Amino acid sequence: MAFTAKILILGAGELGREFVISAKRLGAWVVACDAYDNAPAMQVADAREVFPMLDGAALRAAVEKHRPDYVVPEIEAIRTEMLVELEGEGVNVVPSARATQLTMNRDRIRDLAAEELGLATSRYRYAETLEEVRAGAQHTGFPCVIKPVMSSSGKGQSKVDEAGGLEAAWTYAVANMRGDRRRVIVEQFVDFDYEITLLTVRTKEGVLFCPPIGHRQQRGDYRESWQPAAMSEAAIAAAQDMARKVVDDLGGYGLFGVEFFVRGDDAIFSELSPRPHDTGMVTLVSQNLSEFDLHARAIMGLPIPAPIRARPSASAVILADRDSAALRYAGLADALAVGGGTVDVRLFGKPTSRPWRRMGVALASAGDTDAARRIAAEAAGKVRIEYG
Ligand SMILES: Nc1ncnc2c1ncn2[C@@H]1O[C@H](COP(=O)(O)OP(=O)(O)OP(=O)(O)O)[C@@H](O)[C@H]1O
Ligand SMILES: NCC(=O)N[C@@H]1O[C@H](COP(=O)([O-])[O-])[C@@H](O)[C@H]1O
Ligand SMILES: [Mg+2]
Structure with a gap:
């Protein structure tokens, strides 16, 4: 083996898949773990381990077997007590075991944000x-x-x-x-004008922000996102100030997806992920370093050129509508022809579907975010899932 760093990721979905690609481009050797075999990130990783992430003993066994330089959580539901224990034994948990523990529990992160740090919340x-x-x-x-x-x-x-x-x-x-x-x-219930994810990168040199990402949710899950989201100077300054406070308190290095509701010039903190965010998939086409590249660089202590800019872009999700274990995709050529070829599609390679499961995403760049949203949504609509 020859590698720059050995990374073990806990959770191997679509976000992990893109992270693995970014980390491997930087010479990392990656083990992908998830509860089912052939998960999206396993398909592009060097090795895989299949076990439930809430199984502490299996989690410890995987870490002891591979001895990674970094353990990188990719999902929220992990036996975080075991991460705390392993961190105590010198294992490097990204961004920190405490961050994974606090964000897995809405009450803990809310208590920290609202009570200890004094951030504006509902x-x-x-x-x-x-x-x-x-x-x-x-x-x-x-x-x-x-x-x-x-x-x-x-x-x-x-x-x-x-x-x-x-x-x-x-x-x-x-x-x-x-x-x-x-x-x-x-x-x-916050009657917000719009909501954003502020991708915030905590590095050895300090905290960096990506341009804000606007998004639209349905049934509590994201449908489309766009970047840069138009925001007043006051609202972005307020959001950045709160994001900095919370990531500095959580500590460690990596990228965080900090969620805010925005009403006029007011930003209201909602919650955060101490890892790449689903709405941030738009950065695969909008930024020269995607949220996955940024996470990999921050973790590995590599330089990140600032400021991080984004060209107007959007993402739109491709969802399944039923349970199936025999899937085929059609319409890709039609999807990729939308917008005169300004669009791209990622199909995640999930081996099975269920109603509402996210199977892919369409990504588009255009002159402005409204045009990018239209193109991405149209392209996503052209991808058809055929169920066996
Ligand atoms: N208090 C609120 N007022 C208005 N809308 C809300 C509120 N809480 C949640 N929502 C809506 O529901 C969405 C999902 O909520 P939230 O992010 O808290 O849930 P989640 O289950 O943690 O989702 P994810 O893990 O995908 O981020 C929000 O992005 C927002 O659109
Ligand atoms: N909002 C969190 C999020 O988007 N997480 C992403 O979805 C995967 C699980 O998908 P699945 O339930 O379809 O297996 C996770 O592994 C992660 O990549
Ligand atoms: Mg959320």
């Missing part, structure tokens, strides 16, 4: 019973949003318009939560 309360949910909604007012403290991609999340909807939202959250803590956050 009004919120935690609840462990229906009675507490009712009390929480009294505090936030209606509409409110109810989410399990442990979940991602909108799972178990609902918006409630009046008191009559609270019981169903509580039942839905409990049924769709991850882990064994029957706890939800009741959040004031």
